[in-house]
Amino acid sequence: MSSQAVLEFARGPFFYFALLFMLFGLAYRLFSVISLGWSKDRVVPMGSKSKGVVVTFLKAFLIWPFIPWVKNTFNRNPLIYIGGGLFHLSLFVVVILGTPHMLVWKSLIGLGWPTLPLPVVDWMAAVGIIAMVILLINRRIHPVLKLISGPAEFFAWLFVFLPMITGYMMTHHIGGSYEALYARHMITVDVLMIWIPLSRISHFVFYFFSRAIHGQEFGKRGVAV
């Protein structure tokens, strides 16, 4: 089977299946939790629930990332905070602001946007890859993380790392012809999409729901977020 044929499969039917499987799986998980229902609210609210939701999101995106030292999470383990932060930033820059990825979005949702120059995206990808490696080493040597890390954590790391490293190799034409590298990248992306609903990587969707629920809870109780 030629690389071109593998690429056609990975960009074609395999991508199609992976995308629908991901949407199916995410919908299943989301609704199976939401439909469990909430316990009855017997307390008089001390504040606005919707205000709590808005404030919690605004703070999470606009305030805490820029003054992290106020938070305990940062003070207790700055490596995870910085490494994790850079990794997520890298992912955002590459997947949303990288030209080839924008074209994927454009083909799927019919909407395009300006992108960053290749060198910028490329450096951010390198930052993300390095951050992932450091975080993996940390997970392997940190006494507490070691105890709570099982196969699920390492699979999640692997299935995210593979598309990143194959994408980087593809950009730099390392390790084969362009279409072979492209095929490898697409296969790892398809595998990741299938793995997303089966794992905690699904937090990129569920995060917003859980954050909103926490927010409204905070708002209701009048807690300073």
Place this chain on the structure above:
Amino acid sequence: MPDETIKQGLAKQGVSRRDFLKLSGLLAAAMGLHAAPVEASGLPVSLNAPASGYQEQAILHAIETKQRLPVIWLEFQDCTGCTEAVSRSVSPSLGNLVLNTLTIEYHETLSAAAGFQVEQAKKDAMEKYAGQYVLVVEGSIPTDNDGAYCVIGGRSAVDILKEAAAGAAAIIAVGNCAAYGGLPKAKPNPTGAKGVWELITDKAVVNISGCPAIPEATTGVIAHFAVFGTLPKLDKLNRPLTFYGKTVHDRCLRRPFYEAGKFALSFDDEGAREGYCLYKLGCKGPTTYNACATIKWDQGLSFPIQSGHPCLGCSEPNFWDGGGFYEGQSAPLDRPTITAVGAAIGAGAALGIGTALVNQSKKKAKKGES
């Protein structure tokens, strides 16, 4: 006539020794031999000796001693574009001289004769030069309904191809249709079109893909066989490495703009006028192996990307189904419709709600028990 050597034929036409030497050099260049080591070119040992490492001399020797090469050129589901390209392509000196090394015994478009006459001529040529002629195929071969979609002289394309291939010394598929099925094979492939190498499996088929094939690649390979009696080195898709060794992207004059992230976003914006990279306009250069960016077209005048149009990827198999021509290459080939997306999410949601309800009722039942 094939009985005289190529050199004798040239001498008859008043080609001087000087022009003859030029031809040898030109042929070496056309075949890309100047850059290839002797071993890599697939030269037979007998030709290696007089060459002493110099390809021009090997060609010289071959032209002096070899007879003209009979060629049978078949056309099936084609548009004659590859013939057009070859016939009016190259610089006159190269074109005329390369054609002087051949005798085209059968060609539906170029033959003066027609009907039974020309079919008889082909039959005679195949008998006379059995095992010696080069078979060039243009156009794909329909295989559905016993090949009924392309019938010449009452016989199907499959039959004609197999008969001609049996006695051929070399088979060259010119153009994407003959090589990989091309346009006729595009989804849903109503005629069951196939490329030559899918049908002829007992002999090597050289694929000169492209839409049309770059004429210099076609003539270069035929000349290679005429001179050396061997086929050039091929890639995995049976394309000669000399012409298909690098991607269009690798040799593209707009490549620096790709690296710098400077793209044309439409065909008439500032980027397009500045000659920026056409990747965002759907250029398939990165995965397309062809010599467009180096040999170019019309005597090296230009090629699509140079004149502002993205590469369509016409030298790759299934390029008609390889995504929209003006859509980014990274775009997926099969995209779910909104209905399919809705169905997937709906099914997931329904299953999720169902599971939750079942769990709830189980919980209630448990409470009731206790």
